[in-house]
Amino acid sequence: MAMIDAFYIFTKGGLLLWSTQLVKVKGNPVDKLIKEVLLEERVGETTARKDDYNLKWKLINEMDLFFVVVYQGILQLAHLEGLLSSVAEKFLNHVAGGFGNGLNIKHVDFDAAFMEVRRKVDKEALAAKRGQGSQGNRNAVDATKGAATSAKTKGQSGATGGGKGEDDSEGDDDDAKDKLTEARAKLLGKKNGAGKDKKKEEPPAVEAKKGKQLRHWDGEGKVNKKLAEELDFSKKVVQTGDSDAALEAQKATFLGDSDDEEQWAKADDEVESLSSGSDHEDEKKAADGKPGRVGGLFKSLTRSVKNITGGAVLTDEDLEPILKTFRFELMSRNVATDVATKLADSVRTSLVGKRTERFSSMTSTVKAALKESMETILTPKRSIDVLRAALNAKNAGRVYTIVFLGVNGVGKSTNLAKVAYYLKHKGGLDVLICACDTFRAGAVEQLKTHSRCLDVPVFERGYGKDPSDIAKHAIAHAKANGHDVVLVDTAGRMQDNEPLMRALAKLVAVNSPDLVLFVGEALVGNDAIDQVTKFNGALLQMSHDPRNPRGIDGMLLTKYDTVDDKVGAALSMVYVTGQPIVFVGTGQKYTHLRKMQAKEVVKTLLG
Numbered sequence: 001m002a003m004i005d006a007f008y009i010f011t012k013g014g015l016l017l018w019s020t021q022l023v024k025v026k027g028n029p030v031d032k033l034i035k036e037v038l039l040e041e042r043v044g045e046t047t048a049r050k051d052d053y054n055l056k057w058k059l060i061n062e063m064d065l066f067f068v069v070v071y072q073g074i075l076q077l078a079h080l081e082g083l084l085s086s087v088a089e090k091f092l093n094h095v096a097g098g099f100g101n102g103l104n105i106k107h108v109d110f111d112a113a114f115m116e117v118r119r120k121v122d123k124e125a126l127a128a129k130r131g132q133g134s135q136g137n138r139n140a141v142d143a144t145k146g147a148a149t150s151a152k153t154k155g156q157s158g159a160t161g162g163g164k165g166e167d168d169s170e171g172d173d174d175d176a177k178d179k180l181t182e183a184r185a186k187l188l189g190k191k192n193g194a195g196k197d198k199k200k201e202e203p204p205a206v207e208a209k210k211g212k213q214l215r216h217w218d219g220e221g222k223v224n225k226k227l228a229e230e231l232d233f234s235k236k237v238v239q240t241g242d243s244d245a246a247l248e249a250q251k252a253t254f255l256g257d258s259d260d261e262e263q264w265a266k267a268d269d270e271v272e273s274l275s276s277g278s279d280h281e282d283e284k285k286a287a288d289g290k291p292g293r294v295g296g297l298f299k300s301l302t303r304s305v306k307n308i309t310g311g312a313v314l315t316d317e318d319l320e321p322i323l324k325t326f327r328f329e330l331m332s333r334n335v336a337t338d339v340a341t342k343l344a345d346s347v348r349t350s351l352v353g354k355r356t357e358r359f360s361s362m363t364s365t366v367k368a369a370l371k372e373s374m375e376t377i378l379t380p381k382r383s384i385d386v387l388r389a390a391l392n393a394k395n396a397g398r399v400y401t402i403v404f405l406g407v408n409g410v411g412k413s414t415n416l417a418k419v420a421y422y423l424k425h426k427g428g429l430d431v432l433i434c435a436c437d438t439f440r441a442g443a444v445e446q447l448k449t450h451s452r453c454l455d456v457p458v459f460e461r462g463y464g465k466d467p468s469d470i471a472k473h474a475i476a477h478a479k480a481n482g483h484d485v486v487l488v489d490t491a492g493r494m495q496d497n498e499p500l501m502r503a504l505a506k507l508v509a510v511n512s513p514d515l516v517l518f519v520g521e522a523l524v525g526n527d528a529i530d531q532v533t534k535f536n537g538a539l540l541q542m543s544h545d546p547r548n549p550r551g552i553d554g555m556l557l558t559k560y561d562t563v564d565d566k567v568g569a570a571l572s573m574v575y576v577t578g579q580p581i582v583f584v585g586t587g588q589k590y591t592h593l594r595k596m597q598a599k600e601v602v603k604t605l606l607g
Contacts, residue, residue: 004071004083005053006030007114009091012064018091018108027051029070038066040377040578042346047077058084061353063092079125086117254417254453254590312356314365319348322366333605334522335568336529339575347373371602374571378598380580384554386419387427389514390485394429399478401486401511403471404556405504406519407531408492411558411585413443415519416487417450419556419583421590423485424456432483434474435460436467436507437491447489454590459486467491468507475511488513495534505542508550517582518552520573522560528569529576536577554582557596561586567604570596 005023008030010016029050037048038057047056056077057068067088069080090113312318323344330340347369356365383389386402393400402419404412416433423429433451435458437443444460451458459474471488478486490507493500508516516539518532536551543549555573563569570581581596 003073004069004075006070007087008066008068008070009087009108009110010066010068012066017065018110018114020111020114025053025070027053029053029055030068033057033068036578042342045342045345046349056080056084058088059349060088060092061350062355065091067091076125079121082125083118083121086121087114090114090117254450254588314351314354314356316348316352319351319366323348326370330568330571330605332566333568334524334528334563334566334572335605336526336572336576338529339568339572343373343377343571343575370606374602374605375598377575378571378581378596378601381578382580384580384582386515386582387423390423390429391427393514394484399475399483399486400515401475401488401513402515402517403488403490403508403511403513404517404519405490405535406492407494410492410519410521412492412519413437413446413450413489414588415556415558415583415585415593416489417447417454418585418590418593420450420454420456420485420487422593424454429484430482431456431485431487432474432478433458434471434486434488436470436488438463438465438467438470439491443489443491457483467503468510471507471511495531495538498538501535501538502542505539506544508539509544512550515582516550516553518555518573520555520557520569522557522563522567522569522584524569526572528572532573533576552577552579554579556583556585557581558585560584560594561592565604567601570601571605 003023006019006021006025008016008019010019014034027050032050033048033055036050037045046058047054049055053070053072054075055068055070057066058081059066065088067084069084071080091108091110094110094113095108326347327340327344330343331337335343347366350373351366351369354365390400404416406412420431420433424431431454433447433456435444435447438461441463444458444462447458447460450456459470459477461470461473467490471486474488475486477483488507488511490504491500493504495501518535520528520531524531532552532555540549540551555577557570557573560567570584573579574581584594584596586592586594
């Protein structure tokens with residue numbers, strides 16, 4: 001028999017109907033499967049690995065039942081699929097007529113029936129394997145016979161025309177020798193001619209130019225420590241006659257009009273959420289014939305099935321054209337290809353075999369399933385209230401630390417300044433900015449510009465230093481001087497640069513920040529998965545404490561205002577990491593920071 005460890009049968013509501021453990025299962029792989037896969041709208045994947053166990057499952061929509069097999073090592077998927085299908089069929093026949101909604105079954109005696117099914121499936125798999133082996137042997141014998149016959153025929157034909165073949169080969173050898181001799185002669189002639197021409201056409205000697213001298217900005221001669229310190233402008237404040245005017249210009253760039261700032265300060269304690277109308281308004285627009293935000297895509301998806309109403313059983317044939325269009329529409333809105341495919345498969349798995357409600361059309365059933373799946377994925381599974389967490393840390397007498405990381409050029413420094421503005425004005429917190437980008441020229445000066453606009457101090461140690469050590473001293477400085485929050489800015493780096501990723505993992509491991517935020521662009525599609533997956537994987541794999549690795553805790557999406565309806569990067573990042581979108585940046589100013597609402601993103605994607 002195939003070595004499986006356990007088998008479970010339970011309802012969608014979580015009621016365990018029957019289970020067996022053939023081998024003692026360590027940990028809780030099925031609990032993790034339910035929490036991290038089945039409740040996360042990932043049922044279309046059908047396989048997962050949890051706690052060193054492999055799990056494969058089958059969903060029977062007619063009865064809302066899950067059949068899960070747990071095993072270790074490698075087993076043929078065809079065998080497991082056969083086992084799941086046979087057990088599901090046998091179980092449904094076993095409890096036929098007395099199942100109802102599953103709540104009236106207190107105990108199912110299925111042990112003997114399961115062992116019978118298991119023996120039958122194993123026997124069929126063994127017979128199929130033997131059949132394939134004998135068929136392979138027959139094919140090998142036939143191939144050997146065919147090769148022998150071919151060789152015999154070839155030998156006979158060679159004996160018949162052997163003289164002609166030898167003459168042809170000798171003639172070919174003579175032609176090759178003649179061509180080789182001719183080519184050598186031509187090559188030798190070119191070399192001799194080139195030498196003569198070179199002597200004739202040799203240009204007159206040109207006077208050598210003097211090399212360009214190195215320029216030093218504030219001094220001449222060899223670079224020394226004194227000169228290097230003079231050129232390090234990150235350590236001194238440059239005073240100019242119009243510094244006040246320059247500061248006002250910078251404030252105008254990042255703060256905008258005083259009326260906007262005052263209105264933002266008087267708003268609720270929370271950052272304004274992204275919203276643009278309610279579901280009722282969208283339905284009203286659709287009724288008036290106006291294009292609502294959700295109507296467009298659903299209209300094109302369900303045009304072919306909207307006449308079927310009530311009591312219809314959904315099949316693969318009904319859903320395939322709808323979900324195919326659905327995948328392409330998602331990809332056109334920057335959802336990564338893999339994520340769009342898996343989401344469509346998940347919706348298919350959850351709908352096949354379902355019967356539409358009495359007064360519900362197939363259109364409304366598919367629409368509800370698509371919306372529910374995406375909203376479930378995008379809804380945070382834990383609290384992401386940064387302001388409340390920072391205030392709680394302050395009340396507990398400790399410093400709240402956030403590390404911002406990401407690839408080059410996504411806007412980490414600017415959005416760090418937005419978060420600083422938010423924490424300072426909404427929570428009255430004393431914020432310290434830590435400059436750990438010691439690589440990019442001008443990075444420290446950029447933070448100092450934001451510092452002057454925000455009236456927030458910057459902790460920096462110039463360039464070329466160890467970022468993890470700078471962050472450690474910044475947190476110690478914050479504790480000693482009464483700062484409430486430390487925002488750590490890191491250098492941008494590509495996800496494939498292993499040395500820089502290792503340095504980033506060291507910074508996170510040494511300082512144990514309260515929140516690790518990945519800053520990404522809303523403009524990217526498939527690259528979003530590559531970036532966030534490799535950043536998260538590098539932090540986990542290169543962690544200094546393998547027993548308690550630390551990955552990405554959340555994400556901040558920048559340039560969200562530039563993508564219109566192409567907001568698929570949000571769905572892709574959340575699906576891959578399982579972590580929430582904490583903030584989205586919607587502009588250049590400090591007040592352009594919003595919280596993302598799952599329903600709004602779904603409307604935008606499907607509109």
